[in-house]
Amino acid sequence: MPTKSERPTTNPHLLGWVEEMAKLCKPDRVYWCDGSEAERKSLTEQAVEQKVLIPLDPKRRPGCYYHHSNPNDVARVEHLTFICTPTKEEAGPTNNWMDPKEAYRKLGGLFDGAMKGRTLYVVPYVMGPAGSEFSKIGIELTDSIYVALNMGIMTRMGTVALERLGASNDFNRGLHSVARCSPDERFICHFPQDNTVWSVGSGYGGNALLGKKCLALRIASYLARDEGWLAEHMLILEAESPRGEVSYVAAAFPSACGKTNFSMLIPPKTFEGWRIRTVGDDIAWMRVGDGGQLWAVNPEYGYFGVVPGTNNTTNPNAMRSIEKDTLFTNVARTADGDVWWEGKDNEPYPEMIDWKGAPWKKGSTEKAAHPNSRFTAPMSNNPALSRFAHDPKGVPISALIFGGRRSTTVPLVLQSFNWAHGVYLASTMGSETTAAAEGLKAGVRRDPMAMLPFIGYDAGSYFQHWLDMQSRIPNPPKIFVVNWFRKGSDGKFLWPGYGENMRPLKWILDRSHGRVSAMETTVGFIPRMEDLNLNGLSLSDETVRDAMKVDLAEWEAELESQREWFDKIGKTLPRTLALQREMLLEKVRIARKAG
Numbered sequence: 001m002p003t004k005s006e007r008p009t010t011n012p013h014l015l016g017w018v019e020e021m022a023k024l025c026k027p028d029r030v031y032w033c034d035g036s037e038a039e040r041k042s043l044t045e046q047a048v049e050q051k052v053l054i055p056l057d058p059k060r061r062p063g064c065y066y067h068h069s070n071p072n073d074v075a076r077v078e079h080l081t082f083i084c085t086p087t088k089e090e091a092g093p094t095n096n097w098m099d100p101k102e103a104y105r106k107l108g109g110l111f112d113g114a115m116k117g118r119t120l121y122v123v124p125y126v127m128g129p130a131g132s133e134f135s136k137i138g139i140e141l142t143d144s145i146y147v148a149l150n151m152g153i154m155t156r157m158g159t160v161a162l163e164r165l166g167a168s169n170d171f172n173r174g175l176h177s178v179a180r181c182s183p184d185e186r187f188i189c190h191f192p193q194d195n196t197v198w199s200v201g202s203g204y205g206g207n208a209l210l211g212k213k214c215l216a217l218r219i220a221s222y223l224a225r226d227e228g229w230l231a232e233h234m235l236i237l238e239a240e241s242p243r244g245e246v247s248y249v250a251a252a253f254p255s256a257c258g259k260t261n262f263s264m265l266i267p268p269k270t271f272e273g274w275r276i277r278t279v280g281d282d283i284a285w286m287r288v289g290d291g292g293q294l295w296a297v298n299p300e301y302g303y304f305g306v307v308p309g310t311n312n313t314t315n316p317n318a319m320r321s322i323e324k325d326t327l328f329t330n331v332a333r334t335a336d337g338d339v340w341w342e343g344k345d346n347e348p349y350p351e352m353i354d355w356k357g358a359p360w361k362k363g364s365t366e367k368a369a370h371p372n373s374r375f376t377a378p379m380s381n382n383p384a385l386s387r388f389a390h391d392p393k394g395v396p397i398s399a400l401i402f403g404g405r406r407s408t409t410v411p412l413v414l415q416s417f418n419w420a421h422g423v424y425l426a427s428t429m430g431s432e433t434t435a436a437a438e439g440l441k442a443g444v445r446r447d448p449m450a451m452l453p454f455i456g457y458d459a460g461s462y463f464q465h466w467l468d469m470q471s472r473i474p475n476p477p478k479i480f481v482v483n484w485f486r487k488g489s490d491g492k493f494l495w496p497g498y499g500e501n502m503r504p505l506k507w508i509l510d511r512s513h514g515r516v517s518a519m520e521t522t523v524g525f526i527p528r529m530e531d532l533n534l535n536g537l538s539l540s541d542e543t544v545r546d547a548m549k550v551d552l553a554e555w556e557a558e559l560e561s562q563r564e565w566f567d568k569i570g571k572t573l574p575r576t577l578a579l580q581r582e583m584l585l586e587k588v589r590i591a592r593k594a595g
């Protein structure tokens with residue numbers, strides 16, 4: 001039972017708001033988190049007592065715990081996520097919209113008394129390095145001890161945030177209750193004008209850890225437009241060459257498309273002396289800084305990564321990161337206190353406990369781990385953490401990379417002709433859907449900048465903001481598109497991915513520094529075979545060519561199908577982007593006729 005109810009702040013705005021929310025939710029107790037190690041231990045013990053967490057074997061996985069979520073609550077719920085701007089137009093055609101008054105009323109009804117018999121945890125946190133002018137403060141009020149513990153890993157949590165806040169009223173107000181955990185009473189509502197998030201009915205991931213998708217992407221993207229910066233669904237990676245030259249890239253991929261893997265990449269043998277280090281694996285906040293460059297910070301403090309498919313070949317650094325002090329959610333458990341998932345290095349045990357807590361036998365057709373099962377691990381566990389991961393200034397970005405999951409059309413790597421063309425390519429990005437969000441139709445969906453579920457306002461205005469950034473960045477990064485997921489006629493992936501992604505990455509770095517050639521195609525620049533280091537790659541030249549090729553018939557179909565997407569964006573679609581599409585389509589048609 002938490003005991004600490006004294007209030008560690010005199011901030012009148014914060015105290016007033018906590019009191020008001022407590023009056024609404026009616027918890028039995030209010031507990032203020034301080035973020036200390038002692039507190040983490042005691043909350044963990046309480047969570048174990050309440051059977052919210054199950055301890056794993058302390059020898060195999062020291063400091064690690066297991067959590068089963070409610071089987072109706074295993075992923076982000078985009079259809080229950082709302083942007084509550086004063087008008088529907090401000091939320092735009094890609095977001096669900098609810099009138100703010102109606103949303104406060106409706107969710108107010110669900111919050112009313114929702115915490116009876118429970119503890120309300122006050123979780124103060126900083127998104128971004130504590131001393132950074134980039135950072136933002138949030139306070140999450142939650143009735144989930146699991147959420148409080150996760151927030152302690154994912155953010156700089158506790159006293160540090162209250163100290164930074166002082167007497168200011170400038171903080172994100174996040175109210176969260178698992179309530180009845182019912183899909184019929186589940187809503188994730190964002191009020192960008194009020195810097196407020198209300199989330200009810202889910203305890204999982206991005207629905208419930210309000211610092212992540214809600215504040216650091218949806219609300220931050222809204223603030224970023226007004227303040228002239230970018231809040232993006234991007235990993236940040238550091239690449240050091242054998243000569244000691246260090247460069248940084250930021251890369252956007254839709255959920256569950258390998259951002260964590262790319263940010264922790266281990267180069268193949270032929271790249272002897274190269275080192276890739278992680279600054280961030282999911283979110284980048286980028287502003288114009290020294291040298292007129294775009295500088296990026298990772299607002300998070302930990303990793304909330306997809307577990308299935310993680311192993312010592314695909315991501316050894318992630319495997320090391322989850323050896324200790326990690327929370328596992330919805331993977332399978334073994335009788336000897338370890339965890340297992342599909343795609344782990346070892347075979348499944350003959351008998352295990354599946355992600356729902358039911359007995360599971362080898363050979364079962366059911367998955368033992370949920371495809372969206374996750375680890376929550378402190379980033380300090382990562383052996384390849386960049387020494388600049390906590391730098392208040394961030395890191396200067398040389399290249400922006402956009403990648404979807406596409407079995408056709410999009411080549412392994414493509415450089416845009418210029419900024420506007422790059423923004424156009426990013427705005428039309430498509431991706432085949434994954435398990436990170438529930439209820440999505442299988443197939444390709446447009447996922448601009450990998451931000452479709454996270455743009456906190458109208459998509460057309462967001463694209464305009466991206467175009468406008470060009471004039472703010474004297475020394476802008478170059479823009480690239482990549483596709484690790486292209487398939488051959490046999491239905492198999494053409495490119496091996498993982499560590500081998502170092503090869504296109506090296507070309508990207510060299511292009512950014514203006515020291516490697518390329519071939520100009522109708523749709524952008526691609527490497528010629530000799531521009532890529534292919535030493536030691538066990539792939540035929542023909543397969544590499546297939547992975548890299550620009551097929552004009554595929555592109556004609558692609559460009560035609562983008563029209564429907566642009567029509568959906570409607571009248572706020574920047575004319576620059578509409579013209580980019582028309583011009584490219586015209587070029588492709590001419591080239592096809594000529595060819």
Ligand code: OXD
Pocket residue numbers: 076205206254255256282304436437
């Ligand atoms: C995530 C997501 O959890 O994108 O990072 O869904």
Ligand code: MN
Pocket residue numbers: 233254255256282
């Ligand atoms: Mn993500």
